[in-house]
Amino acid sequence: MTSLFRPDVEALAGYTPGEQPQETGWVKLNTNENPYPPSPTVVAAIKQAAEGRLNVYPDPLGRKFCQVAAEVYGVDPDWILPANGSDENLTILVRAFADKNDLIAYPYPSYVLYETLAEIQGTRRARLQLNEDWSWDLQRNRPLIEQAKMLFLPNPNSPSGNSWSLDCIQKLVPPNGVLVHDEAYGDFAANPHRMELLRSEVGNQVVVTKTLSKSYSLAGLRFGFCIAQPDLIRGMRKVKDSYNCDMIAMAAAEAALRDQDWMLANRNKILNTRTQLEAALTKLGFDVVPSDANFVWATHPVLKHQTIYEGLKARKVLIRFMQFPGGIEPCDRYPDGKLDGLRITVGTDEEIQSFLKTLRVVIDESAST
Secondary structure, X not given: OOOOOOHHHHOOOOOOOOOOOOOOOOEEOOOOOOOOOOOHHXXXXXXXXXXXXXXXXXXXXXXXXXXXXXXXXXXXXXXXXXXOOHHHHHHHHHHXXXXXXXXXXXXXXXXXXXXXXXXHHOOEEEEEEEOOOOOEOHHHHHHHHHHOOEEEEEOOXXXXXXXXXXXXXXXXXXXXXXXXXXXXXXXXXXXOOOOOHHHOOOHHHEEXXXXXXXXXXXXXXXXXXXXXXXXXXXXXXXXXXXXXXXXXXXXXXXXXXXXXXXXXXXXXXXXXXXXXXXXXXXXXXXXXXXXXXXXXEEEOOOOOHXXXXXXXXXXXXXXXXXXXXXXXXXXXXXXXXXXXXXXXXXXXXXXXXXXXXXXXXXXXHHHHO
C-alpha cells in the first residue's frame, strides 16, 4: 500500500528525547533538568489557578505573562511571544519563515531537533561544521550562511556547553534571513545575554528563544517564550496555535519570572557543583569542555564512551551518550569522523558524588578488560 504520509514525514527518523525512567532509585543526569524545585510562589500560583476559571479559554496572547517578561528583560510587552515550551517557539519559527526552497542552517554538532524540524517542514537544510575546539570557521561556513533563510544558534551550545561572543554571533546573521538565538541554557552562562543582540544593528533579524525548563526548574510544566522586535512577533503570532499556553502554565510562568532571587540562588548552586564536576572529571583523565551551561561535555582519550554509559546505566546512573556522524574532521582519534562523548547534567552535590563514585568503578572495570 502506498504510504498515506507526506514523503518528508515518511522518510523522517524523528527526534529521540532523553530517557525518562519511571521507577525510582535512579541518579538521573541525562536530560539537563534542574535538580532543585521551583520557587514556592510558583506552586502557590498553580494552586490558585487550578481553583480559578478553568472552564473558559486562556488569554490567547498571554498578556499578563508578556508584561512580567518585559519587565525582566527590559523590553516592551509586544516584544514577547509565549509558547508551550521553547520547542514550540522553534516550530513556530520554522512555520513562519521557512518555505520549501529555503535553507535552514545550524551548527553541528548541536541540538539535533533543529534538523528534525527542517525535515518536517521539507526545507533544504545544512550543517555548519564547527572546529574541533567548538569554535566557528566563518570562512568555511560563509557560503551557507549567505544562503540561509534561518540560522539556529544554541548559545550556550549543546552538547558542548560552550558560548560564543556577541561579535561572533553578529557575523552569523544571514543577510536575508533570521538568526534564532536559542538561550535554553543562557541563564547559566558567565555573562548572560541581556538582549544586546536585539538592540544591535542586526536586531531586526534576530529572535531570542527562552525556556523555563532549565534555570526555573519547570521542565514538567512546558513553558517557553521568545523575544524579538514587534514586526517579527506579529508575523509569528499568525501561525501559532490559537490557545497555545494554558492558564495554569502561564500563572506558574509569571510567578517564576517574578522570583528572580530563587532562580539565581539555584543557578549559583549549580555553577558551584559544575566547577567541582569539571575538576573531578579532569582528574579522572577526561577532556572536559569548559561549560557555560548546566551540563558538562566530557570525552576520554582511551576508554569507550558507550561502555562507560552502559556501565553506569547498569548501576542506575543515567547520563547521555551522544554520537554525531560527520561531527569532526577525520583524524587519528576519530578516523571515521564520528564524534561521540558523554554529556552529564549538573545535579545536586550528592547526585554528583554518587555519579563519580560509580564512574570510578566503571572506569576500573573498563581498564581491566
